[in-house]
Amino acid sequence: QVRLVQSVAEVKKPGASVKVSCEASGYSFTIYDINWVRQAPGQGLEWMGWMNPHSGKAGYAQKFQGSVTFTRNTSITTAYMELSSLRAEDTAVYYCARGRGFSGYGSLDDWGQGTLVTVSS
Amino acid sequence: EIVMTQSPAALSVPPGERVTLSCRASQSVSSNLAWYQQKPGQSPRLLFYAASTRATGIPARFSGSGSGTEFTLTISSLQSEDFGIYYCQQYNNWPQTFGQGTKLEIK
Numbered sequence: 027q028v029r030l031v032q033s034v035a036e037v038k039k040p041g042a043s044v045k046v047s048c049e050a051s052g053y054s055f056t057i058y059d060i061n062w063v064r065q066a067p068g069q070g071l072e073w074m075g076w077m078n079p080h081s082g083k084a085g086y087a088q089k090f091q092g093s094v095t096f097t098r099n100t101s102i103t104t105a106y107m108e109l110s111s112l113r114a115e116d117t118a119v120y121y122c123a124r125g126r127g128f129s130g131y132g133s134l135d136d137w138g139q140g141t142l143v144t145v146s147s
Numbered sequence: 148e149i150v151m152t153q154s155p156a157a158l159s160v161p162p163g164e165r166v167t168l169s170c171r172a173s174q175s176v177s178s179n180l181a182w183y184q185q186k187p188g189q190s191p192r193l194l195f196y197a198a199s200t201r202a203t204g205i206p207a208r209f210s211g212s213g214s215g216t217e218f219t220l221t222i223s224s225l226q227s228e229d230f231g232i233y234y235c236q237q238y239n240n241w242p243q244t245f246g247q248g249t250k251l252e253i254k
Binding site: 063070071072073075087088121126127130131132133134135136137138139140 | 179181183190191192193196197202234236238239241242243244245246247248
């Protein structure tokens with residue numbers, strides 16, 4: 027079955043960067059886009075963008091342009107989300123999700139367990 | 148960007164009752180809409196895509212309908228395990244956007 031296993035929780039200081047991993051199994055990693063969604067404490071879901079694991083091409087929601095980078099390592103079927111210049115408002119659970127569609131168009135069929143990133147001085 | 152508005156914000160319903168959740172888009176999203184269920188401490192789970200196509204393993208008591216700007220998620224007979232927050236998501240226009248969620252409690 028499809029599994030997306032994310033890295034453990036992180037605590038970072040303001041201004042630092044964080045890199046979250048998402049290891050995929052149970053399907054062909056390069057065929058389906060990986061999307062990233064975050065959820066601040068007690069809040070709703072916010073889509074950050076997508077990445078095509080085959081080409082490495084990525085697209086970012088405008089809010090995150092310049093502060094987030096999606097990468098992957100196909101040899102270990104793992105996707106990464108790196109968020110820089112962290113602020114307290116970036117405290118959230120970050121999810122990776124396998125997309126049904128491409129280039130940010132499509133439902134999110136399978137989700138990782140989430141990674142809590144806490145930004146605090 | 149398209150704004151998705153869900154109603155009601157919260158509701159409490161006894162088991163066995165019929166439940167209807169609504170989702171409205173600020174402009175047409177055709178049928179490019181999905182529904183998710185999220186329980187406390189868990190990741191969201193896909194219920195429907197393409198407005199009315201049930202995802203794998205979703206019980207038949209759940210149904211989705213609508214197109215354009217008005218969408219509905221219906222639970223025909225509420226079960227105790229159906230509690231949680233339900234989100235709609237449009238993926239017709241960039242960027243894809245979510246509604247703010249409807250919190251469903253079992254009375």
